[in-house]
Amino acid sequence: MKTKLVLKLVLLGDPGVGKTSLISQFVHARFKHSYQLTVGLDISSKQVKLNDGRTVTLSINDIGGQARFAAIRHMFFKGAHLAMFVYDVTRADTLKNITDPWYKELMEFCSQPNSTKSTIKIALVGNKADLEDYRMIEEEEGEELARQIGANGHISASAKENVKVDDAFKVLAQSFFDEVES
Numbered sequence: 001m002k003t004k005l006v007l008k009l010v011l012l013g014d015p016g017v018g019k020t021s022l023i024s025q026f027v028h029a030r031f032k033h034s035y036q037l038t039v040g041l042d043i044s045s046k047q048v049k050l051n052d053g054r055t056v057t058l059s060i061n062d063i064g065g066q067a068r069f070a071a072i073r074h075m076f077f078k079g080a081h082l083a084m085f086v087y088d089v090t091r092a093d094t095l096k097n098i099t100d101p102w103y104k105e106l107m108e109f110c111s112q113p114n115s116t117k118s119t120i121k122i123a124l125v126g127n128k129a130d131l132e133d134y135r136m137i138e139e140e141e142g143e144e145l146a147r148q149i150g151a152n153g154h155i156s157a158s159a160k161e162n163v164k165v166d167d168a169f170k171v172l173a174q175s176f177f178d179e180v181e182s
């Protein structure tokens, strides 16, 4: 019997950075132009192929405008194996907010008993790279922050033009196995 591997992935970052758009592009190969506020918790899933040919299913959790409710965030983080932090390369504050509140909150949650701190893997994604003329955050700043938060990768992506979207999810999924099996 083949076992099915499922990893829980959570996306974190300010409203409007493109979390829902990245998921939509990755899961449905679609970019919606009308802004839709994510309500509650939206979960979708997709299989990704690892370097060794095995497949793993990602259960992708998108928290919406309700991020301000502590009880919902608790539910959201619980059991997560992977965290994708997303900022918008055209808005400097969205990078600053990765450290506090997003990263800080994930770490606070992870330091609770029975959490998955030992296994959680992180990637940092700078989205909206297509808006080159409006870029406010240089690649190096993203890379520096990625190091600070112990991310396994920093990816400059565009959900709109489908640049590096698959890569971002795959790098993150792969990092989980690289660590576990090495």
Ligand code: G3D
Binding pocket: 013, 014, 015, 016, 017, 018, 019, 020, 021, 022, 032, 033, 034, 035, 036, 037, 038, 127, 128, 129, 130, 131, 157, 158, 159, 160, 161
């Ligand atoms: P969120 O889920 O993080 O809140 P959304 O963000 O995915 O809802 O995206 C917020 C806005 O950013 C949307 O625009 C969306 O179209 C836009 N967006 C998302 N990704 C990209 C990208 O890669 N490039 C560009 N140029 N725009 C992007 P609106 O206009 O609907 O507010």
Ligand code: MG
Binding pocket: 019, 020, 021, 036, 037, 038, 062, 063, 064
């Ligand atoms: Mg959203």
